[in-house]
Every structure is written in C-alpha cells, then in structure tokens.
Amino acid sequence: MTIYSDIQETIRMLDKEKLDIRTITMGISLLDCFTDDINITVKKIYDKIYAYSSKLVDTGEDIAKEYGIPIINKRIAVTPIALAAFSKAEDYIKIASTLDKCANDVGVNFIGGYSALVHKDITKSEHAFLDSIPKALKVTKRVCSSVNVGSTKAGINLDAIKLIGSTIKQIAFETKDEDSIGCAKFVVFANAVEDNPFMAGAFHGVGEGEAVINVGVSGPGTIKAAIEKCKGEPINEICEMIKRTAFKITRAGQLVGNEASKRLGVPFGILDLSLAPTPEIGDSVALILEEMGLEKCGAHGTTAALALLTDAVKKGGIMASSYVGGLSGAFIPVSEDAEMIACVNCGALSFDKLEAMTSVCSVGLDMIAVPGDTPDTTISAIIADEASIGVINNKTTAVRIIPVYGKKLGDIVKFGGLLGEAPIMKLNDYSSKNFINRGGRIPAPVHSFKN
Amino acid sequence: MKAVITVIGKDKTGIIYKVSKVLYESDVNIDDISQTVMQDYFTMIMLVSSAETINVNELKKKFSELEDEGLSIQVQKTEIFDIMHKI
Numbered sequence: 148m149t150i151y152s153d154i155q156e157t158i159r160m161l162d163k164e165k166l167d168i169r170t171i172t173m174g175i176s177l178l179d180c181f182t183d184d185i186n187i188t189v190k191k192i193y194d195k196i197y198a199y200s201s202k203l204v205d206t207g208e209d210i211a212k213e214y215g216i217p218i219i220n221k222r223i224a225v226t227p228i229a230l231a232a233f234s235k236a237e238d239y240i241k242i243a244s245t246l247d248k249c250a251n252d253v254g255v256n257f258i259g260g261y262s263a264l265v266h267k268d269i270t271k272s273e274h275a276f277l278d279s280i281p282k283a284l285k286v287t288k289r290v291c292s293s294v295n296v297g298s299t300k301a302g303i304n305l306d307a308i309k310l311i312g313s314t315i316k317q318i319a320f321e322t323k324d325e326d327s328i329g330c331a332k333f334v335v336f337a338n339a340v341e342d343n344p345f346m347a348g349a350f351h352g353v354g355e356g357e358a359v360i361n362v363g364v365s366g367p368g369t370i371k372a373a374i375e376k377c378k379g380e381p382i383n384e385i386c387e388m389i390k391r392t393a394f395k396i397t398r399a400g401q402l403v404g405n406e407a408s409k410r411l412g413v414p415f416g417i418l419d420l421s422l423a424p425t426p427e428i429g430d431s432v433a434l435i436l437e438e439m440g441l442e443k444c445g446a447h448g449t450t451a452a453l454a455l456l457t458d459a460v461k462k463g464g465i466m467a468s469s470y471v472g473g474l475s476g477a478f479i480p481v482s483e484d485a486e487m488i489a490c491v492n493c494g495a496l497s498f499d500k501l502e503a504m505t506s507v508c509s510v511g512l513d514m515i516a517v518p519g520d521t522p523d524t525t526i527s528a529i530i531a532d533e534a535s536i537g538v539i540n541n542k543t544t545a546v547r548i549i550p551v552y553g554k555k556l557g558d559i560v561k562f563g564g565l566l567g568e569a570p571i572m573k574l575n576d577y578s579s580k581n582f583i584n585r586g587g588r589i590p591a592p593v594h595s596f597k598n
Numbered sequence: 599m600k601a602v603i604t605v606i607g608k609d610k611t612g613i614i615y616k617v618s619k620v621l622y623e624s625d626v627n628i629d630d631i632s633q634t635v636m637q638d639y640f641t642m643i644m645l646v647s648s649a650e651t652i653n654v655n656e657l658k659k660k661f662s663e664l665e666d667e668g669l670s671i672q673v674q675k676t677e678i679f680d681i682m683h684k685i
Contacts, residue, residue, distance in 0.1 A: 151643055154602055158672070214677070
C-alpha cells in the first residue's frame with residue numbers, strides 16, 4: 148500500500164512545485180500522403196491527421212483529471228514537409244494552411260514538422276520549401292517550423308546557414324505587427340532528433356512508424372524544491388537529489404504516456420524529461436542554478452552547475468522510463484524563464500555566457516530577442532557557432548532567435564503566454580559577413596583525438 | 599479499483615461526514631484514513647476502493663458542492679502514487 152508520506156510528497160509536487168506533464172505530442176507519418184498533385188496531397192494530409200488525432204485533446208484531458216496531474220499541451224508533429232518535394236513555394240504554403248486548419252479543428256495549440264533536413268545539401272524542392280517559410284509562418288497561427296543544418300556525421304551546411312540568416316530576418320519582417328513572433332516558431336538545429344515532443348522543433352522523423360505518442364515532462368520547480376533541502380551539502384549530494392527527483396517525475400510521465408498510448412491505440416514512443424521553464428514564478432531553471440549557490444544565473448560557475456543538472460536529470464530519467472529520448476536535459480529559453488530575464492536585465496547573464504551554457508544544456512540558444520537591425524550574416528554566424536558546438540560535441544543544439552523588427556538594445560518585447568517576455572540582448576557588433584558569404588560545407592569532425 | 603482522495607480546508611464540523619456520505623452513495627468503500635488539523639486547516643487523505651471502476655469524474659462532480667463550501671477535494675487514481683515511489 149502506498150504510504151501517506153509518499154502521497155503527500157506527490158501532492159506537494161503537483162500543487163506547490165508545479166510538476167506537470169508539459170506535452171503529449173502525437174507524431175504522425177505523412178509519407179503516404181505526398182503525391183504529385185497538391186490538392187490531393189492536402190486532402191490526404193488533413194484526413195490522416197484528423198483520423199489519428201481527433202481524440203487526442205479529450206484523451207489528454209481525461210487522463211489529467213483521473214490522475215490529478217496537469218497535462219499542459221496536446222500537440223502534433225508530422226513528417227518533415229519538405230519531403231513532399233513540390234517545386235513551388237505556394238504549394239508548401241497550401242500545406243502549411245492545411246496543417247493550421249487541422250490543428251485548429253482537433254484543438255491542439257501547435258503542430259510541428261514544417262521542416263527540412265538540409266545538413267548536407269539543399270535540393271531544388273527544398274529551396275522552394277525554405278523560400279516558403281516566412282509566408283507560411285505569417286499566414287498560420289499554430290504551425291511550427293524547423294530546419295536541420297548540420298550533423299556530426301555530415302558536417303555543417305554553411306550555404307543553408309547563410310540562407311537561413313535572411314529567412315529569419317524575413318520571418319521577423321512578415322510578423323512585425325506581432326513583435327516578430329513568427330521567429331519564436333522557427334528553430335534551426337544541428338543533430339536534430341526525430342522524436343522530440345517539444346515545440347517549436349518537433350517533427351516526426353522518417354525512421355518513425357505510422358503514428359506514435361511522445362511525452363514531454365517538466366518540473367523545474369520540483370527540482371528546485373528538492374535542492375532546497377540540501378543547504379550546505381557537498382555538490383555530489385545535490386546530484387543524487389536531482390537524480391532521485393528526476394526519477395519520480397519521469398515515472399509520472401511514463402504512466403501518462405502508457406495511458407495515452409493505450410487509449411488512443413497508438414504506440415508509445417519516448418519520454419523526454421526536459422526541465423522546461425515557464426514564465427510563472429518558481430517555474431525556472433535559472434532558480435535551480437541559483438539554489439546551488441550562484442548569486443545570479445550567469446555568474447562564473449553557471450556552466451558547471453548547468454552541466455551537472457543536465458547530466459543528473461538524464462541519469463535519473465533513464466532508469467525510470469522504458470524509452471527515454473527526445474532532448475532530455477534542461478532548456479534555457481530566456482524569454483520563458485522569469486529569473487533568466489531578471490538576470491539579463493541586471494547584467495549578470497550575457498549572450499556569450501548563454502552560448503557557453505548551450506554546450507552543456509539539452510538544446511541551445513533559445514528564445515533570445517536581439518535588435519531588429521542585426522545583419523543577416525550575424526544571425527547566420529550565431530547559427531554556425533551553435534551548430535559547431537553540437538556537431539563537435541555529438542549533441543543536439545538549436546537556435547531560436549528573434550531579431551525583433553523595429554526594436555533596439557534596451558527595449559523589452561512582450562510575447563505573452565508561455566513565450567513570456569524578453570529584453571533585447573546585446574550582440575557582438577563586429578562583422579562576420581565575409582566568413583558567412585564564403586558558403587560551402589564544413590566537413591564532419593574527427594571522432595578521435597578528443598581534447 | 600483504488601483511488602486516493604485528499605481533502606483540505608478550514609476545519610469545521612461534518613467534513614468527514616459529508617465526504618463519506620458521497621462515497622457511501624457512490625458505493626465506494628473507505629479502506630484507510632489519515633487525518634490531521636494543521637494550523638486550523640483540516641487535511642485528510644483517504645484510500646478508497648470499489649468493486650466497480652471508480653468514475654473519477656463522476657465523484658469529482660459530486661464533491662463540487664462541498665468545494666463550494668471552501669473545501670479543496672482531489673480524487674486521483676492510486677497508480678500515480680505507486681509508480682512515482684516504487685521501482
């Protein structure tokens with residue numbers, strides 16, 4: 148029988164420490180929907196997504212009620228749309244609108260997979276697809292887009308990175324009336340994973356089956372509360388505490404994943420245990436790092452603290468779930484973490500420190516607002532830096548950066564909801580233009596002689 | 599089929615009576631109760647079971663009247679507690 152202290156601990160985690168299941172994401176393969184006729188293709192896409200996911204939202208809500216654990220988001224990820232191989236950008240935009248309508252009709256808040264994998268080279272149809280992204284993000288509300296520009300096996304496609312620097316500026320321009328919010332729905336990856344349930348980077352990889360349920364669990368508040376009990380203890384005690392807490396959180400996610408899979412008749416894929424902050428007070432990754440003993444997130448020692456956090460979370464989570472996948476670790480999206488915003492505002496946390504932190508966090512430079520007049524090539528260079536960290540270290544890295552149209556250093560952008568608000572951050576003003584304009588491909592790195 | 603019911607609220611007469619009345623009417627058995635009053639706040643955890651599947655949503659609806667009186671009542675299937683604390 149469950150003992151009462153265990154019950155109380157679980158209830159405290161749920162009530163006070165904001166433990167939640169961040170997302171149930173259904174991956175759906177669209178490979179059998181892609182035909183050479185755009186009208187037939189969009190109809191097939193709509194019908195297939197609707198058939199699989201029409202009960203997703205209701206099922207998620209039922210499970211949340213029965214177990215008393217909040218399930219914040221229900222989402223869909225589809226096969227990378229660039230694989231539809233159309234030759235005109237307008238055709239891709241039709242697909243984007245179809246995805247948007249379908250997401251709206253089944254009631255999910257985001258649908259991911261408006262994506263392309265161009266880590267080695269770009270095909271003609273992928274060029275058309277990349278051209279379509281700014282408009283697609285303008286005319287849709289719920290579609291999320293991503294592009295993979297590098298991998299440890301293939302190297303880094305600098306031509307693609309050069310192109311995407313200006314794509315991001317165009318997205319910022321197309322959505323200028325809403326503080327360039329389109330950029331918040333666009334991620335550039337290196338070593339993208341095929342089963343990530345978190346937006347904006349979720350897509351259903353080509354190695355996946357017809358449909359799958361992936362679950363993303365969060366809970367920075369729970370980890371922070373656990374560390375609070377370790378005042379004055381050596382750092383290894385903190386690692387142990389994080390592992391034990393991550394184990395419990397992951398088990399809750401596993402239960403929800405299994406239930407959702409059973410009720411929807413779709414296999415369970417993976418559980419992604421990622422500490423994902425929200426703008427709510429206390430739901431912050433920066434506060435975990437500060438609880439370990441840093442005065443402010445961004446102080447010297449932050450990278451070490453984040454590294455041990457990410458590692459301990461993975462260690463605890465891996466034993467608790469039959470399949471751990473996705474990105475699993477800690478996210479550091481600036482605008483979505485109230486304490487991180489405060490650290491930027493007080494000068495403790497700089498762009499360069501964030502870049503260093505991404506070498507040990509689970510993703511990368513996330514939700515960072517920069518001046519609207521940042522040159523395209525500077526954005527490309529930021530992506531190239533970040534992709535290099537991922538490719539050399541054999542990990543996933545990503546960039547979700549927002550050059551907010553018309554805003555300059557010192558301004559604050561309010562996106563609202565889960566996306567939070569962001570101070571415009573200072574970048575290095577010196578030019579990277581001639582480096583980026585070379586184009587070409589950075590070869591895959593050597594995997595021996597690691598120093 | 600088992601569930602955990604937690605009741606939190608300002609202490610007053612008849613809380614246990616009212617909660618157990620709803621359970622009796624729903625044919626749900628009380629297996630165990632742990633109850634304390636902490637700083638005027640009544641907190642109770644009940645382990646309950648039923649031969650039939652407990653309809654958590656149905657029970658919650660019946661408790662909503664008590665919630666209007668200022669009590670917070672949670673009904674959760676036990677699996678969530680078991681899975682988080684046992685290997």
